[in-house]
Amino acid sequence: MPRLLALDYGMKRTGVAATDDSQIIASGVGTVLTADLFDFLSDYLTKYKVEALVVGEPRRxxxxxxxxxxxxxxxxxxxxxxxxxxxxxxxxxxxxxxMASQSMLQMGLKKKDRRKKELVDEISAVLILQSFMESH
Structure with missing residues (x-):
């Protein structure tokens, strides 16, 4: 079964998450500079079969x-x-x-690590993907 890929799109960097091939577990892939995002996606889509892309939509x-x-x-x-x-x-x-910041606190990460925006973006992408998986 192909994977699902999720993005927490941002102006500077984008958090990335993906499922396993069975679409059971959502895991963080990392963060990518948004300027390099299409290069990353081209490489990723060449290496892995992806069923769909899930993109976080910001709303008030x-x-x-x-x-x-x-x-x-x-x-x-x-x-x-x-x-x-x-x-x-x-x-x-x-x-x-x-929610990502709260998860980092619950995981016991040090304050220095919780300030890393890259980690917040990656965990946000995981949360977006989990939300999508639960609703479908």
Missing amino acids: LNDEPTHATGLVHSFVEKFKKKFPDVPVHLEDERFTSK
């Missing part, structure tokens, strides 16, 4: 778009043109950064 509490929503939608359109065979799903990402 009242469900209105944020300043970043347009950036995510623009990325999705470019992705669909470059990789038309990979379906894309948008997943609500409200609270993922806060």
Whole structure:
């Protein structure tokens, strides 16, 4: 079975998560500079079969778009043109950064490690993927 790949898309860097081949476990893959994201995706999609891409969609509490929503939608359109065979799903990402920080605290990470934005982005991508898997 092909994997699911998830992104917590950001202006500077993007958190990446993926499932195992059985789509049971979501794990962090790491973070990628957003400027290098399409190169990373090209390599990843060459190495692994991916059933779908899940991208976190930023929304406000009242469900209105944020300043970043347009950036995510623009990325999705470019992705669909470059990789038309990979379906894309948008997943609500409200609270993922806060939940990621809370998860890091519960894991017992030191304050210095909890400040690493890269780790927050990666864990956020895992949470986005888990949310998608639970709802499908």
